[in-house]
Amino acid sequence: MRLKVSRRQFLGMTASFAAVTGLIGLADVVPNRSLVRPPGVIGEDRFLESCIRCGACADACPVRGIGMAHLTDGLRNVGTPVLTGYCMVFRGLDNPGPAKTSAWRNNALAHGQQETCFDCISVCPSDALRPVSVNQLRMGTAVVKKDRCLWYLHGVCGAPCARTCPFDAISITTGPVVDETKCVGCGQCDYVCLARTIGPTAITVEPKQT
Amino acid sequence: MQAENLPKPHGNSGRPHGLRTRIRTVRWVSQLVFLALFLILVTGTVCTVMLGRGIAITEPFGVLQAIVAGSTSSQSLSVMTGTLVIGVIVFVAVVVLVGRAFCAWACPVGTTIDAIDTALQRLKFKPLLARGQRNGNDSSSSLLRNGMNKYGVMAAGLTGSALVKFPVWCAFCPVGTLCRGAVAGAELSIGAEILVIPAVGAMSLGEKRFWCRYLCPVGGALTILSRLNPFIKPRIRQDGPHKDCGVCKTICPEGIDVCSEKSFARCTKCLDCYAKCPFGAVRIGVL
Secondary structure (H helix, E strand, C coil), rough: CCCCCCHHHHHHHHHHHHHHHHHHHHCCCCCCCCCCCCCCCCCCCHHHHHCCCCCCCHHHHCCEEEECCHHHHHHHHHCCCCEEECCCECCCCCCCCCCHHHHHHHHHHCCCCCCECCCHHHHHCCCCCCCCCCCCCCCCCEECCCCHHHHHHCCCCCCCCHHCCCCCEEEEEECCEEECCCCCCCHHHHHHHHHHHHCCCCEEECCCCC | CCCCCCCCCCCCCCCHHHHHHHHHHHHHHHHHHHHHHHHCCCCCCCCCEEECCCCCEEEHHHHHHHHHCCCCCCHHHHHHHHHHHHHHHHHHHHHHHHCCHHHHHHHHHHHHHHHHHHHHCCCCCCHHHHHHCCCCCHHHHCCCCCHHHHHHHHHHHHCCCCCCHCCCCHCCHHHHHHHHHHHCHHHHHHCCEEEEEHHHHHHHHCCCHHHHEEEEEEHHHHHHHCCCCCCCCCECCHHHHHHCCCHHHHHCCCCCCCCCCCCCCCCCCCCHHHHCCCCEEEEEEEC
């Protein structure tokens, strides 16, 4: 086995190397936004190092809650998973709602177990998403938009967000208030928000501060 | 071209029989089946194919970048090394058996580029770089059209990953982009997707399969490993009539001069030379 490389081939190879490396040098030209990540991201820097942008987590998510970051999110984020929908956290909480959550809670009380999903973590080939316990889980934090929340605006809402939250992180005082120590950022409140029926949602998950 | 010297296609010897004329159709079917498999049916993407729960085959170049990007924790490193070893074993096994056949028969980007090339051909568009050339393309003497360039891209992917501390090639790899676009469904139209796939497709205006031929680092990795592949290689019949007409070199998506090539590491097993040699002089040595 002999490898013959002509001078031009070598020049071409070097030129391609330089061109692609130059492009890579632009990695931080577009600002890299903070994003809401799927479960199992411990340390954003470590995550970005080890995520191979393969999309297996998004493909594995039973509720299609994971999307892929785009160029507009910054070059470092291109192809990384983002929680675009909701995370059901526990099996059985697909298509969430107040009735679903109370039925799940009763079932969990009767059987004494709450089986977590985390399919995304189990498929991750490069240890970018790591096994977590529910206590460690923090994808982001829910934030109520008072200018859109029907409770704050008109006082007419059954607060499905509070009744759906599997972690009891939303309480009603003058309106829905998020307890940041309990909220894991699963986005189920967002999914059921009543404001969605007439316009944009009034509760969104914001990225955790790193 | 010395047209009067050439016999009619499939002249006296090597008359086309059923299989030979249908090879392209069979290959289209294979490409579309794999496209459906990778994009829709199988859990995972080309980058990571899931075989049931917890068993993954991962494309080694991606994991290699992640390791180079410098995950310092030993736990991550051991998980990734495990993934890398499985990926490399599977890749080497497949490549030893069928060489670079992935490129011509399965790769979703190859399929997309082939579709673009076919459309251009139907529109009677002659690729820009192939114009004004007669007996094939002497790609060894060109800076731009140069099979070694993919190793430059590959080295840049690894060096770049180490520099910017993330697997940077994976973010822009056309294969990954196409698969992620399918995973992310309706979001296909935003971001990198609208840049990467059209850019790779546009290269076909220059020459068919330009991307696969000169730049794709995955193809490069397969070419290196393909030296281990002893099976399914084009052979020239020594008995029948045979002229150094250069048709095989022109039609070969990798620009291989089948009549004089020795190694065939670049061969993607598309079998076009077998199907289209005007003398029927190419046979495929399975073993």
